Amino acid sequence: MTGYDEVYRDGSAPWEIGRPQPGLDLDVPEGRVLDIGCGSGEVALELARRGRHVTGVDISGVAIARARAKAAAEGLDVDFRVGDARALDLAPFDVIVDSGLLHSLHRYGGIEDYLDLLPRLLVPGGRLVLLAVSAWGITEDFLRTVFAAPLWDGVTVSPIEVVSVHGPLPGFLLKARRA
Template sequence: MTTNTVLPEMDGLKTRLNTIWTAGDYDRFSRYMEGGAREFYERLQIAPGSRLLDVGCGSGQLALLAAKDGVEVTGVDIAANWVERAQARARAEGVNARFKVADAEALPFEAASFDVIVSLIGAMFAPRPDLVAKELLRVCTPGGTIGMANWTAEGFVGQMFKNVAKFIGPSGMPSPVLWGNEATVQERLGQGLSTLNLTRRQYLFSYPFPPAEVVEFFRLYYGPTNRAFASLDAEGQAHLRRDLEALWTAHNQAGADCTTVYGEYLEVIGIRA
């Protein structure tokens, strides 16, 4: 399988992706996902003093957890507004962490610069996955850990993306949820790792409001959903809203006044050869 597709007009594609991820308010959006981030982080068992790189760090959700544990943290993201927000959160919370704007396909670090590389639902969205895999392996020290959490195509979020991606997904770009497929991850990373553990897990989405309000919350604050709605006329928006409300309602495990949904992801934990 060839996983790196040559995409036309890469600069334009990068600009479009940046527009998607800078939209909304990811900091506000991610606060409801902190429990799942902590569970993923704790399973990595990162030793204090380790040098950690968080790729696709958003507003610092996972990076700040690590910094509070005495880990030497660097976070990178393509969205400058979320990097600024992560820096502000680090200052406000009194932790030592650095953040910078950078692309997962061309990380601005020397080889073997970090003991731990993590990406929580981040690097999976870069358009050239083979470059991402090469960079994750390059900047990790031999014997270091590479950890990823990637949505699966079969899970709830994969289904939600089917509704949204047709309005914003660039033509020819490999599906991000291929990073949630075990065979694909093995092909992309396996040769650079001495061990690779792949486990399907569930990420909890829990909101104190009903599914219809969750859809509106995503429309306001989650970049891909925000841009999908913005690309449609009133009739199209109403149709997309109905589809998303039906999906959230069908998967809701809570009562009518609140929402609890589990989204499947592939946990990737490998040791650099």
């Protein structure tokens, strides 16, 4: 998707705020963590600083190159990869963090493949932490419907404010466990 490469090249990515989203809960358990749709790596880098073993995946090669450069500058060991979050072939993780990917796929297409893949990317009992902007059709009812039993349990959905370079947006923070 060269469109995302261009957004990173020209600096117009409104989600690139230079740090993880303030409303995102990054107090995740030890283990292997996947930052899916990692962009230029702010969440993955923060998790690596906290001692987590992190893999970051994004469809933009430009974003991944920036993430790798940031990790190298800090001496952090993060496995950054270019890949399509709708078609990943990776061993399951203990935790997945999605900071803004779900709502993009809902808005632009491909959400069904992504939702089918997520449980396969988590070990049984693995945790999902997901931040989504609600302005683009993501509702609490939608989240509770797609993250329901029998695949998911322990689901919580909380309203949050999502920071963008254009100002705050309404959103949700979802936490769930793979059943």
